Amino acid sequence: MIITQYNIILKRVEKGDIELIRYWRNQPSIRNYMEFKDYITPSMQLKWFESINNKWNYYFLIICDNKTIGLINAKNYNEEKKYGEGGIIIWNKDYLFSSTPVFASLALMNFIFLLMKDPEYSIIKIANSNTLAIQFNKQLGYEPYTKMNAQEGFTYYYLSKENYLAKTKKLNKAAEILSENSEGVKLIGEKSPINLDVINALFSQ
Numbered sequence: 001m002i003i004t005q006y007n008i009i010l011k012r013v014e015k016g017d018i019e020l021i022r023y024w025r026n027q028p029s030i031r032n033y034m035e036f037k038d039y040i041t042p043s044m045q046l047k048w049f050e051s052i053n054n055k056w057n058y059y060f061l062i063i064c065d066n067k068t069i070g071l072i073n074a075k076n077y078n079e080e081k082k083y084g085e086g087g088i089i090i091w092n093k094d095y096l097f098s099s100t101p102v103f104a105s106l107a108l109m110n111f112i113f114l115l116m117k118d119p120e121y122s123i124i125k126i127a128n129s130n131t132l133a134i135q136f137n138k139q140l141g142y143e144p145y146t147k148m149n150a151q152e153g154f155t156y157y158y159l160s161k162e163n164y165l166a167k168t169k170k171l172n173k174a175a176e177i178l179s180e181n182s183e184g185v186k187l188i189g190e191k192s193p194i195n196l197d198v199i200n201a202l203f204s205q
Contacts, residue, residue, distance in 0.1 A: 005107035010060035141167030
């Protein structure tokens, strides 16, 4: 399963990708901002993959300029309440302060809110010390969410579909201009038992 927009490729994580993810997830520059800070072993990583390789969790490698630069996700989707939890990691420092993280986030959120349509909101959890991530997600329309209590040092943020569409209208237009690509978000792949029905239905259109 692949999502593309703004010259960014989001490729759904497969078993063969997990050692690359584990390597970067264990780097102090990333691990220090995570809720789980222990060193991740190969067996722990495999167990993690087996727990997320299903229709409720969507983890994607971010590919730009033929380089795998990070990871983005929409996880723990609640089909009844119509929301999931987002997250993004950029491990290639050459792209950390570029427009690429914005493009990748827009591609995923456009897929969720414009193609899937069913989801109504998204939540994320950010370390209070990660000021870059806080500023970044506020650009997308996320706001502090006091109805959910996070562990000490972290805060939940909330993004409704309505707020996202209003907040990112100009941002999406700017992304079209900067990327020189005005094509809408696209889904590539085929039906799978590890996809939600609403996603599998998109492959028939």
